[in-house]
Amino acid sequence: MKGNPWAVLVALCLGFFMTLLDTTVIGVAIPDILSQLGITYNEVLWVSNAYVLVLAVLLIVGGRLGDLFGKRRMYLVGIAVFTVASVMCALAQDAPQLIAARSVQGLGAALLIPQTMSIIISVFPAERRGAALGVWGAIAGLATIAGPPLGGFLISTFDWRWIFTVNVPIGLAVLVTAPLIIPAGGRTPRAGKFDLRGTALLVTGLTCLTYGLQEGQRLEWNLAVELLLVAGVVLLVAFVLAERRPGGRQPLVPLALFGNRNFSLMNTAAVTLSVGIMSMAIGFQLYAQSVLGMSALEAGAVNAPLALMTVILGPYAGRLTDSYGGKFVVLGGLSLFTAGIVLFGLMTGVDSSMWTILPSLLVMGAGLGLTFAPLSTVAMHGVEPASAGAASGMINATRQFGSVLGTAGFGVLLQNQLVGSLGTHARAVAADLPAEVRQGFVAGVEQAAGRGVEFVRLRDGTAVAAPNGASAETSRVVSDAARRVFSDGFVQAFHASLAFPVIALVLGVGCCVFVQTRSDALADV
Template identity: 40%
Template structure:
């Protein structure tokens, strides 16, 4: 087994080696996304088998998301300090161990704790993928690379519910966790062989900032996540207010890090890059949409049009197929066109698609009409995911890549948490299909915010304007 030698500072591996590294890392990315789409299919079986309450079963998903999001700022920086390859292998190994523990869980409490372990592993490995891709590919080729990388997300989105349904029906709910183990093992082997040992770029950890970031994100994510569940009580608002205070304290700590003789967890100079700031805001909108749009669509298809879960899943499957086919081409265009062109085209297409879906749902048209916005959603997403990542990260210095990737992933995940909470609240504010239409329009508003943010992109690849 030949292991790639360390890469000297400021040097890039060959394009062939860069593509092999991306493939190896994508195995870990794939299995992380596969988990999120498969576990939902298994929740009913888990509840029945372990004698769990609805609230306990919901925590199987919720606690995983908490464990992923809350440490992301810190885990992104770990790659800069200890090396992305090493940290990725630790994360994916922990993810695999957590999956084994989940499959062997004798009760719901054990399963929830095992999901924390699994989520922490995903949080550790997730930022390293983007960091390495942006360090091994030349800046003028990153759009193509991230476009191909986007296929992984589309395949996982398409495969998860179908594979999960088959596994649960044939082998039981434990199988959705066992299936992660070979992927995790393969990822460790391929990353060891194909991902070079990149030079580390940071030496210190500001543990005060780490603690404050955990408190800030923990309070915000938990508050947003549980708000709809408990009816937005004063305790939730107090928790959110505390989270906001901790965010302010965290920002102050980052700005004063040099005076305190340490390195910032999130260097403030990142936000001096206009593309990085705009892209980090735009990805919040994409996370919002990706996590929430299936809620109103699936409720409408099943509760109002009478489709079963399999039929509803098949009707929206073209979205992932279209995205999978177009993502490589869209990624290649990201290396040729001004970033605003792709971003405006993508966000505009998504907005039109969801507005059309809202009209179809409100007018109670045939479910087949939904195929039109579903296809448009696949087109719009393919123009945004890869190109936004490439534009956002393209000019980040290698020494800050881990921190930048951590912030970017945190922004996306916070958007996801916010999307589910807000869409759920909108669905409950009105009776019948009207509540579902309201939820879709809430997502449209979020995408409008992403569109406005993308207007601030500058074409740094082709000109100085």
């Protein structure tokens, strides 16, 4: 069995799946964690953010460690760290323990994720690599989308701790079987010492940038956030300058990678793809639960057609890439995903049903299925084996930073649009209310919006109270009006905010247009 490439692929995809699943599964557990641990909303947000932050910052380092110390070894170390951290998460008794455990999970994921693509490239011949990466890409899409429904099932059936406990048997199974299946390979010959200076600059710079982007909205983009972002940029510039003069060290990121035109273009496209995915993930969950009144489990289940299309088309996209080249597959996939988001915006309203939005979900799923793996295949074509781990880490890192940009950018835009939209709709609706409640109604909506948009209270109609002494009928009318204002205002703000992922994805499509398609160079892509 050892060395059988398809068996190797299964072993790699198991670890890959559980690490990506943990980026999205936490969302549906937030209410239970809040109530059972008695922690603040900001603390529970960091339960999610800590994982993404550590993962995004250390992916490139993890890829280089695989090059230097052996890909299988680092994959197994990552699985072990992630599994132990999952146990720590399940046993956590307060916010600091849970946040710390999630950070360790991010470390394990950063060590193992870059090795998956590198090992696939090393064990599959070029003519079958696209199909293998197609399966890998389908798993990535499935893990990203399956988090909410799976998390909802585990929480409703057992407890929030089970979203972490479920990782333990998977991790143990991989630790037992992977050494029997994945070939050991060899270390990449090293031309110098490990780049500690570059690692320190990169990790510090990315931490500043990622933390600033994730916390910027909560801190209202104050001076501290601005300084963090500036410091991040300065440190990354220093990192690039240091990498140009390694001084006897093995560069953490071989800058020659970016002399590969397709690698640079596909990294940019990967960022835009993640911006689109995270924008839709945030916007859809808020829309489905806050406007359509779905539960977290129902909202996650609605994503099933999207996930199904991704899984079905992923391997097929890989075979298309093997046969015809990856440029037009990625171009078509990104274009479909963009069209699906536009269609979603056109078809969603206050009273939409699943059947109304189903066509857009199918189009988006088809786009993702055609994009995930071919994008990586095109990017990795022509990368030297000595740099495969660093290149893989870079691609996965850019995807994670795209997720951070998507979360921060879409969140800020939606927040700003919603504040203005709620005020406009409140004034319009107030015209139909009794005269004695109009002024108080508008002021109540604007006050709730100014406090950061109290989604639950606005959605439930409790953010605006009728005046003292008002009749039961007047109170009911005010409550109904508040719900209507929120639904109409959210849909309008949501539609306007979709311009952000659409513009980003159009940039990604433009990158695909400039991918080189020399038949002699890309015949195996």
